[in-house]
Amino acid sequence: MSKIRRFSIGNPINTEAVVQKVPIEKGELPYFERIQQMELKSDGDAQETMVQRDELWYRMGQEDRIYGLGENVRGINKRGWIYESNCSDDPNHTEEKRSLYGAHNFFVVNGAQTFGMFIDYPGKLVLDMGYERMDEIRIMPQDWNLDLYILEGDTVLDIVKGFRKLIGRSYIPPKWAFGFGQSRWGYQTKEDIRTVVRGYRKNQIPLDMVYLDIDYMEEFKDFTVNQQRFPDFPAFVEEMKREHIHLVPIIDAGVKIEEGYDVYEEGVKEGYFCKDQSGKEFVGAVWPGKVHFPDVLNREARKWFGRNYKSLLDQGIEGFWNDMNEPAIFYSEQNLEGVVKKLKSMKCQNMDMWEIFEFRDQVNELANNPEDYQSFYHNMEGKSIRHDKVHNLYGFGMTRAAGEAFEELEPDKRILIFSRSSYIGMHRYGGIWMGDNKSWWSHLLLNLKMLPSLNMCGFLYTGADLGGFGADTTEDLLLRWMALGIFTPLMRNHAALGTREQECYQFTRKEAFRNLIGVRYGLTPYLYSEYMKAALRDEMMFLPLAFVYPEDEYAKDVEDQLLVGESIMIAPVYTQNARGRYVYLPEPMKLVRLASMEQIQTEVLEQGHYYIETPLEEVVFFIRPEKIVPYTQPGQYLEETEEKELKLLHFVTKSAEYELYQDDGYSKDYENPAHVKKLHVKAE
């Protein structure tokens, strides 16, 4: 059981991250000390300046581990780096980055003392997790208006469960969203989409979704469809549905400024866009050129923005992804003017190194400039609030707009929605994908590491762009990544314009892709059950070994294996040219080796360290003792899969029980007891 205490400093903004009302404690904040003093600070080049130090400070024990922080670079154990909650459109997820697209201020310290902390603060927050000094945590908000929740419990899992109850039930997508989807920035026309579907169907590689990136829109205008390239869109949506394919279009945050464009005109008329200091609509630029940003933190504006999804729902669409909602800004009108003026004034004839660097920086810092984030305002409950104070809520607000609208527009049907940017609380309205990753082997491992951290923060429907979004992939990277991706609720292959084409059928080993994705489809009875139980019981679907075997010194350190639900442990290969990898078994397990859903080999292994050979064409996982994995034979799409007979994989020495969750995948009567069937296996 867990205990939650809330401490309030200053006048926190109500983010609506939490759903339980926790009374504010009057006493001192436990664990942390607030340190306020002037200090000499070096800038790294022998320049020292006096700075005001003002932080929450905690001394770690040598063995302390830190879990959480949701979407971020680095390990499952976050210790040893400095993070910033500052939602950023940055496609280079290298190790030194401090922010990605989300702001997930929940973490658990596990060691000398064990406790959880949630910092409900929507501005930029710096979290030094042992960077400046390896044994200190330092928490530094931009201003001191924040709610702090301290969570305690018997185990890390208790604390996490307590937190998940605090923030409310995770989003549940329709069941078809557990199928495999293909995406690419660059599918220009209906015919491009048909080619993709044909490519999969012809090669009998299962597929349930094709994503529409920005190309489907009319000049990148939200809620429009290009009539030249996608004429009679409803008929095309219908055509795809007959092929058992869902089209999932993207929606961007910025609304194009264009006379006659209804969304723009309505928004201006109703005053639903963010304003600058003078009260005029703030002008940024994104894909369509100049845009206004819908004020999704304003209840009324949010309602209005959400209702716009109706036009696509009416055309048969049942799923969306919300993008560019950090919000990304390529440039702002005011900033661009300044830079162009500056560039023109520079004597560009004999620039020395400092001038050429400034020239370059001027241009490169046009995008996502902190000054721009300080120059527009939201109207929250009648109060004007400068954007940077609530920056991390924007993606949450946009996705909430959609989620709330779907409740109203489609009360009886689940709609797929996931977002790039997020804040805790958004997990109730939609999932997230892990953003614009790269075709790097290191991002396969990062994908794995983010899964439990995201689950801790409520994000269950998630996954990474398999094969990598930016840069050119290779066939082996895609195969290995797929072998992880088949376990993630959101399973999609997505790539950027100009990179190598990476639809599975583009490569030689078509049978391997068919079989790998077939394994995903075959395992959906298990994966869907585990997802639904995790969502309905506020639990994690992906768990670090440390959470399940807290007394096992080896398990605590494992950063490249996960438990997936109650029965399965995975240990994917994430290095090129490797014939296998080391795997640690914290208890006896049954190794399952699948060349396809029809070619299954198993072997019981004792607790210990192993080198497990894993050919490119195989999926390997492990079943825990007295556990069951229900599966079936895959079809070409999920619906076809569901018609097949249910079978069981298991590792049973005495007896085992499994709760299978089955529903129609569309309705919302989640708690209906008829959805849960108990399966039993007894040793013969």
Added chain:
Amino acid sequence: MSKIRRFSIGNPINTEAVVQKVPIEKGELPYFERIQQMELKSDGDAQETMVQRDELWYRMGQEDRIYGLGENVRGINKRGWIYESNCSDDPNHTEEKRSLYGAHNFFVVNGAQTFGMFIDYPGKLVLDMGYERMDEIRIMPQDWNLDLYILEGDTVLDIVKGFRKLIGRSYIPPKWAFGFGQSRWGYQTKEDIRTVVRGYRKNQIPLDMVYLDIDYMEEFKDFTVNQQRFPDFPAFVEEMKREHIHLVPIIDAGVKIEEGYDVYEEGVKEGYFCKDQSGKEFVGAVWPGKVHFPDVLNREARKWFGRNYKSLLDQGIEGFWNDMNEPAIFYSEQNLEGVVKKLKSMKCQNMDMWEIFEFRDQVNELANNPEDYQSFYHNMEGKSIRHDKVHNLYGFGMTRAAGEAFEELEPDKRILIFSRSSYIGMHRYGGIWMGDNKSWWSHLLLNLKMLPSLNMCGFLYTGADLGGFGADTTEDLLLRWMALGIFTPLMRNHAALGTREQECYQFTRKEAFRNLIGVRYGLTPYLYSEYMKAALRDEMMFLPLAFVYPEDEYAKDVEDQLLVGESIMIAPVYTQNARGRYVYLPEPMKLVRLASMEQIQTEVLEQGHYYIETPLEEVVFFIRPEKIVPYTQPGQYLEETEEKELKLLHFVTKSAEYELYQDDGYSKDYENPAHVKKLHVKAE
């Protein structure tokens, strides 16, 4: 024994990479097929165009491995990626990069057939090592004027040794260059340097060198010293020598255009700079602003450039590093003019996405622009040759200029020299460092992987910037990196302006740094012996396990352990927060665990897989059976270390012998038999 055959296509440029004359064979090139045909090629976005395919093509066996290619990203086994030999100043060594600073066109295919290939070609060369199709090698030069060497032998090591003989003996630095050096872009004054030396000496952390980055120069002018910040430089060099510190200044490729600056004026007068098409000196810009590039491919100009090092030798300097010699170009006069004009003509008021991207690209593509490399010329043996045809020779030429000058100016003394850019052949004149890496854990591992590939290509004196050059390091990353760096001949800590200060004494665990670097100093009798023997016998100092245990299926796949010389195997930890790592022992070995050179624990382990715990403060390595590791107690600098008593670590069950190489570390009578002492150990 190895066999070398040479095949010549077209009119190859004489790169002087090889030193043995191999007659040209008339017959067909073995192994490879030349494929010339027109083909439809997709650009990744459904646009297809006809392209001329013209390549050397080889079909790999499924188990084939590819070794070599020197300085590059990715694995020891290079299979599965596409590389380009195209020396590039690119500080982001991410997985998808195809070129780093060097061009090292030697590789060995090991598998169904085993052979080596050296492509002696100084232009841009594309090497598809199983990228487009996993089982094909495709070699694509820009034009068909190249020398091909095919090497065969009984083992991979035979082939490598044959190649090393072909290209001539590797550079040998002075012995003090095996000490530890501290560097930083940002040491501005004498006092900054003194602070660094005091920081090390006060904390008793050994140190032999401080590097001077561009800050020491007068306005970034080669061979000058800033008189305000380094007044009376010879006295300062002398002061440092009394502290047993060698100062090692940087030399850049570009020569500042400035009236009255002797190097500039001489170069213009003698016509020693590269010319544009009209015959005027080509104008690029680097650190000092506008520069000319010395034509180091012209024998006379090279001589002249080399003689300029004399001014610093005369001030007491005994070592240098050559930088920016790809050559890096921030912008060229002509290119900048065009871009500025273009920017001014753009209607910068409402740029859409494509315009803003073009705007950004225009500015970012100013640097190292391929068009610039096509617009200047070298004078090689009287012939004018466009730079791009010989681009990869520039760093070689610059370092050869220095090396040849040192032979003339200091015939009896070794001078330290290493370079950023290189081509095979340059290894005879100097070492290389691994360029502007980052404070990433992945670069620690990349550092390890590059060592054997570089050794194959003749580069023995090498190492990476420990702790990482770009981005902010952490204490644990630096400690772990040091634990690898203590084995690399070039051992230095170097960081970029604006990053976290990372001198060892800046962190808490000063004792750990003292002990780690102490282990390096303690092991120098071994490391120096192994270096000298590798250089004098054309052997590798760092070997993949695959080369030494070719029959061992596990050993073949190991990408994170190396043999260092004949006695030691290393297996450094390269992940954050790890308590240890998996290690494979292909034969019984003695584990050696050192908290310092005085706290040594050993344990004999059988062949097999192990999880080896490795605390942050310890060095762990393994001694092979019947092998000896001579060591000593460390001093605060190398000379002091040499005075200490020699001791032996060993794993002897019967008897072992070791050849210890000892000389004065300065002279060049390398072959003097008195330098080799045989050590014997018999089991008691």
